[in-house]
Amino acid sequence: MKNILYITLFVFSFAAATATQAQEKIYTPAPENLKARQEFADSKLGIFIHWGIYSTFAQGEWYMQNAKIDKNEYAKVADAFYPHRFDAKAWVTAIKEAGARYICFTSRHHDSFSMWDTAESDYNIVDATPFGRDVIKELADECHRQGVKLHLYYSHLDWKRDEYPMGSTGKQVIGRDTTKTDWPAYYDFMNRQLTELLTNYGEIGAIWFDGWWDHEDDSIPFNWQLDEQYALIHSLQPQCLVGNNHHQVPFEGEDIQIFERDLPGENKAGYSGQDVSRLPLETCQTMNGMWGYKLVDQNYKSSKTLIQYLVSAAGKGANLLLNVGPQPNGEIPAAALQRLKEIGEWTRTYGESIYSTTAGDIPAQPWGVTTRKGNRLFVHIMNLDSKELALPLTCKVKRAVAFADKTPVKFKKTKNGIKLLFDKAPTGVDYIVELTTK
Ligand code: GLC
Secondary structure, eight states: HHHHHHHHHHHHHHHHHHHHHHHHHHHOOOOHHHHHHHHHHHHHHEEOOOTTTTTTTTTTHHHHHHHHHHHHHHHHGGOOOTTTTTHHHHHHHHEEEEEEEEEEEEEEEEEESSOOOOOEEEBBTTTSSSSOOOOHHHHHHHHHHTTTTTEEEEEEEESSSSSSSSSSSSSBBBTOOOGOHHHHHHHHHHHHHHHTTTTSOOOOOOOEEEEEGGGOOOOOOOOOOOHHHHHHHHHHHHTEEEOSSSSSSOOOTTSSEEEEETTOOOOSEEEEEEEEEEOOOOEEEOOOOOSSSSSOOOOOOHHHHHHHHHHHHHHEEEEEEEEEOOOTTSOOOOHHHHHHHHHHHHHHHHGGGGOEEEEEESBBBBBBEEEEETTEEEEEEOOOSEEEEEOOOOOOOOEEETTTTBBBBBEEEEEEEEEEEEEOOOOOSSSEEEEEEE
């Protein structure tokens, strides 16, 4: 009996100790962080910029690995990187006019090249290129001037540095010396670089990690030591959001959930399928097929498709992080600029129906989506071949108008909601009916 008592006591105290330890590890976002999360969720559109020395090859950002290049030969292109048309003001202006509220810029991609004046490696835009300008500094200053938030993409994986433990990618790259693997050194290097980014460039809206999946298939689980790294970011800038493109449900310490090429809950591209969390959501998507500039990839999605994607994301309560891949000369391709302009025309007129909204009462349907702001429910009809639309709703509808000109839209009550009645089937990119609900 006494033994059982001791065992029970031991089990309880062990459980209590474990619970305390677990509790200690629980991340509590700072008030500034919670505010930033709300601003992020309200902003709905961001522009992703993939730009680095890889742009010079015009083959996308995976060229080094896909073409099995010698890392030292690849590095020579830095000496030819002279983007004489780079103009931070022109980029930020075009992006802001599209209606985007933030930019996510690739500070260092898988090829290891740093796009800022880092003291941690000479392989950077200031020391290794004839251009010699700190583009992150210029972008940060311009973003701050224009009130656009700057997020920074940062690759966890590295195809050039020998200290980085070889993962499932990067094996094709020639010249890596795996005998020099040194995770502690690499981890310190990353943290010192992150410290620079979060110290020298003013307020940073988010750090957007990528590459976790490089060690997903390791036989011994790889320890990325994310807890400490996330804590470092939050200690340097508490409002800075941490996101990780690991294609998993968010880990402890993350502030947003990222989806790649798919809306939350969908998995057409094959990177998703994970549960949708309660954190602010973001889906990143390409305008053509590749992230980094690729000469042969002129298969741009139409502005209509992109606007509908933005609206569909909002209908799921998510932001769209839409990518552009600037050219080696520093310009955003004309096809991308044209789309940004057309998206801007749409957001200027209809943005009110998506900014600062949450996912609406009715989940995504083949005909479209809904978004909600207070007592206004926006019905976004993007694909309807009928003069009627039944809306299952539990709330009472007081008024229905066409968002564009506020003319009344006829509706009748049904058993479980209302039915909208049109003179002809709605057409256009997004026919919005605004309901006032009680
Ligand atoms: C993938 C790719 C990477 C790209 C990212 C953007 O992780 O590896 O090249 O930057 O997607 O979402």
